[in-house]
Amino acid sequence: MSLFATSTGKGVKFNEIGARITGKIAQLPFEKQATKFGSQEPDYWPNGDPKMQVVVPLTETNAPREDGNDDGDRTLYVSSTAMKKAIFAAISAAGAQDVQVGxxxxxxxxxxxxxxxxxxxxxxxxxxxxxxxxTGLAQPAAAPAAPQAAPAPQ
Structure with a gap:
C-alpha cells in the first residue's frame, strides 16, 4: 500500500445493539495509532507502547447518507479484541487468508x-x-466441438 493513500470515509459508529455496516474493501487495511477518546491526541498503554488499531477503508456501504455530499464511504477502526476476532473468524470461514480489495x-x-x-x-x-x-479468472464455457466429416474412401 502506498504511504500516500488516505482513508477519507467517516468513521463507523456502533451506537446501539444491532448496528451493522456492510461495504467493499476500498484499499488494504493498515495500522494506525489510536487516539484518546474525544481528542486527536495519540493514545498509549501504561507501559508507554502506542495503542494501535487496524483501519479498514470501505466503499459502497449500506450506511445512511448524512447529506448530499456524503458518498457513503466509511472507515472501520478496529481496535477491540472482540471485533478483531469476529473479522478473523469471518475471513477463516470464507476460506481466505486475509481481506482483499474488492x-x-x-x-x-x-x-x-x-x-x-x-x-x-x-x-x-x-x-x-x-x-x-x-477473481475474474472464470473461463468462458468452451464451444462445442464441430463434428468432423468422416474421411472420404479412396
Missing part, C-alpha cells in the same frame, strides 16, 4: 459482554461476514 465485509454489534468488568461501559460483542472479491 471483498465485502459486514460487521454487526450483537450485544454486550455480560462478564464485562465495567458495567457502565461494557465490552461490545461483534459478528462479521466476509466474501472475497470475484
Amino acid at each position: 471483498g465485502t465485509l459486514t460487521v454487526q454489534y450483537t450485544g454486550n459482554d455480560p462478564a464485562s468488568q465495567n458495567p457502565a461501559n461494557p465490552k461490545k460483542l461483534y459478528q462479521a461476514q466476509y466474501s472475497p472479491p470475484a
